[in-house]
Amino acid sequence: MNSTDALSARRVARPAPLRQAVHEALRDLIVNGALRPGQHLVEGELAAQLGVSRQPVREALQRLQSEGWVDLRPTRGAFVHTPSPExxxxxxxxxxxxxxxxxxLAAGHADTGHVERLWQLQQEGLDALGAGARPRRLVTANAALHAFITEISxxxxxAELIAQVDRRVRWYYTPIARPRGEDAWKEHHAVIEAIAAGDADRAESLMRQHTERTTEFYRRQIAGAP
Amino acid sequence: MNSTDALSARRVARPAPLRQAVHEALRDLIVNGALRPGQHLVEGELAAQLGVSRQPVREALQRLQSEGWVDLRPTRGAFVHTPSPExxxxxxxxxxxxxxxxxxLAAGHADTGHVERLWQLQQEGLDALGAGARPRRLVTANAALHAFITEISxxxxxAELIAQVDRRVRWYYTPIARPRGEDAWKEHHAVIEAIAAGDADRAESLMRQHTERTTEFYRRQIAGAP
DNA sequence: ATACCGTATTTCGTATGCAATAGACCAAGC
DNA sequence: GCTTGGTCTATTGCATACGAAATACGGTAT
Incomplete structure (x- = not known):
């Protein structure tokens, strides 16, 4: 994929619309906590701070709303969404x-290349785990693995739906939660094996167990933290 | 273009959020087929025909993109999304x-009021079916019932996710498909009973059967008619 | 306190201008 | 024929400026 990637990357190097840059910038600011939940986002200020006019800002806000990052109250403006534990x-x-x-679905579509990549991602997760837990990194590795499984499907x-949901949920629990650690990666191992074997029923069942444990894990964190 | 009539007929006078009115107007025009898949939506034309300026149109298009109705190609503009059978x-x-x-979830949350309304919707569907109904009406009744179950959950x-997906899928298959008819309503009956009984496992299982049959039904229609 | 009133702030929509670019059209060259 | 190259046009993307309407704020009178 190397040379091809570089080439296609260059060919696709369209002028990135400014509104998209603004969208990503604002999303990052929200995720990082620079813009706090409930905060009123004033178009003019954002435009000035980002060095652009109000128009791309407004379009970015429009999109941020449909992704659940901000609430747009008519005639009032944009407010960073305040997520409830619920x-x-x-x-x-x-x-x-x-x-x-x-x-x-992934179990029905995976080829050998996919499986190889899956094990690679699994290994990266384990490495991250071994190298003295940096929570952030584990969460990222976890997300990468799950995203790739979705891609295989x-x-x-x-994929788009999961991505949407995942962005939002991750934002919520990163500040309060620690990753589950070794257990989660053992469960991944089992899921990957099932996918590699093309056993859809087993892959589904194992993934259900895994995600339900994860959900339960974070549910407790949420109940105990806010 | 004869779409001029259809568009200007949608002119909206509400002072509240104009961009939202535009958003809904355009979405309806796409759903109704006045704007056809692949068609290039020129901001200036839409604005003129709706009697608004370009800005609310642009914001509406932004949102329509994130809902999958249009594709926004940088520097090229908006095109009505062309859904593939896939x-x-x-x-x-x-x-x-x-x-x-x-x-x-609904089975775990339903109170007597909910259940009563469920049976009512079920009955309306059967009535529509009995009255030698128009396919359209059956599809609508079906959608209403499902939406209410989601609401109970x-x-x-x-709910928001299902609504998103449902709007898009319904748009795709309405022109080609007929509703399933009596069988579907028998399956609804069983699902409602399970929800009323608070039997989550059974409700889930029955709904799975029902939706899988529906999926299979339309999959065949799509395979035979695209 | 409470009700009322005027002002400041901000959104929302309008109008306009302009640079950049994708695509269409057309012509010449292999 | 079919590529290649150049010009033209339509449209987007963004900036800027302006006005109207809604809301919040703050002060004053009751």
Whole structure:
């Protein structure tokens, strides 16, 4: 994929719309906590701080709303969304269902290249785990593995939905939660084996167990932390 | 272009959020087929025909993109999304999974008022069926029942996701498909009973059967008619 | 305190201008 | 024929400026 990647990357080097840059910038600011939940986002200020005009800011806010990052109150403006524990639990449950389904599909579509990459991601997770837990990194490795399973499933609709839900839920629990650690990666191992074997039923069932444990884990963190 | 008439007919006078009115107007025009898949939506034309300026149109298009109605190509503009049969199948499958989950949750939350309303919706569907109904009406009744089950589930995240997926999938298959008829309503009956009894496992299982049959039904229609 | 009133702030929509670019059209060259 | 190259046009993307309407704020009178 090397040379091809570089080439296609260059060919696809379209002028990235400014509104998209603004969208990502604002999303990152929200995720990082620079913009706090409930905070009023004033178009003019954001525009000035980002060095752009108000128009791309407004379009970015529009998109941020449909992704659940901000609430747009008519005639009042944009406010950083304040996630409730309830909502977090709902997001977790929904994501679990979607990922369970993606595991089933993945088992039906995985080729040897996919499986190889899966083991590689699994190994990276274990390495991160071994190298003295940095929570952030583990969460990232976990997300990468799950995202790849979803990609294998070959269902773009499902992938997009999971991505949406995942962005939001991750934002919620990163500040309060620690990753589950070794148990989670053992469960991954089993899921990957099932996918590699093309055993859809088993892959689904194992993924269900895994995601339900994860959900339960974070549900407790949420109940104990806010 | 004869779409001028249809568009100007949608002119909206409400002072509240104009961009939202535009968003809904455009979405309806896409659903109704006045704006056809692949068609290039020129901001200036839309603005003129709706009697608004370009800005609310742009914001509406932004949102329509994130809902999958249009594709926004940088520096090229908006094009009505062309759904592939593949995508329709993916939407169907995803919706099935989400609704199966919502049935389980509904069984855990339903009170007597909910159940009463469920039977009422069921009856309306049967009436529509008996009255030599128009397919359209059956599809609507069906959608109403499913939406209410989702509402009972008490999971706003799930509800929003299902609504998103449902709008898109319904748009795709309405032109080609006929509703399933009596069988489907018998299956509804069973699901409602399980929800009324608070039997989550049974409700989930029955809903899974139901949605999988529906998915399979439409999958065949799509395979035979695209 | 409470009700009322005026002002400041901000959104929302309008109008306009302009640079950049993708695509269409057309012409010449292999 | 079919590529290649150049010009033209339509459209987007962004900036800027402006006005109207809604809301919040703060002060004053009751």
């Amino acid at each position: 909502e977090a639990v709902q997001l977790l449950g929904t994501r679990a269902v979607l990922e369970t389904h993606s595991a089933r 070959g269902n773009a609709v499902l | 995508e329709a199948v993916q939407l169907l499958g995803t919706r099935a999974v989400l609704e199966t989950h919502s049935a389980r 008490g999971n706003a995240v799930l």
